[in-house]
Amino acid sequence: MSAGCYLCELSFGFIPDKTPGDAVGACKLCGVLACLAHGYRNKSKPAYICGVCLPNLLAVAAVKRLPTGDQLPHNGPPGGAPLFDPNVPPDFGAWASNINNVEDVIADFSSDRWHSIRQDVDYLVGFLARPRSTPLQSFTRAGSDQARALMATAIAVATLIRLPAHEMIPMLREATLVAESRNA
Secondary structure (H helix, E strand, O other), X not given: OOOOOHHHHOOOOOOOOOOOOOOOEEOOOOOOEEOHHHEEEEOOEEEEEEOOHHHHHHHHHHHHOOXXXXXXXXXXXOOOOOOOOOOOOHHHHHHHXXXXXXXXXXXXXXXXXXXXXXXXXXXXHHHHHOOOOOOOHHHHHOOOHHHHHXXXXXXXXXXXXXXXXXXXXXXXXXXXXXXXXXXX
C-alpha cells in the first residue's frame, strides 16, 4: 500500500515538469505527505516542502525582508484577519530568516522548467512596485526588489497550484487577490 499525496487528493495544480503520484516525502513545515508534483526538495537544504508551504514560506521571507521600523500592514479589512501575523509558526520564521532570494528555497529556479513562473514573477515584481493605496503599500513604499521578488514568486506559485485562500497566510492571500483583480 502506498501513501497518498494530500495535494493530489484536493486536486491542486502541479509544480512545473513533475508528474503526480504517490507521496514521496513529508513536508518539513506542516507534515503533510506530498508527491513530486506537489512538493520540492532543495538539494542544498535537505528538507522537503509541500506546495502549500512553499508560497507561504516565500511570502513570510518577503515580509521579513522589509526594512525594520517600517509600518507593516497589520490590519486587514474590517472584521478580517490581520494581513501578516508576526506569530507565524516557528519553523516558518526560522527558515524564512535565512532566505534572501528565491534560489535559497528553489535552487533550480533558473532552470527551464520554471520559465513560465519566472515570466509571471517579472510581471508581478513590476506590479508590486507600482504605487497604490492597498494593504500591500509596504512593498511599494519600503520594499526592496528582493522582497518584491520573493512575494511575486509566492503569488505566482500559489496561482500555479491553485492554492485556496484558506491555505494562504493573510499577506499572501491579500497579495494574490490584488494581483488577480488587476488581471481580471
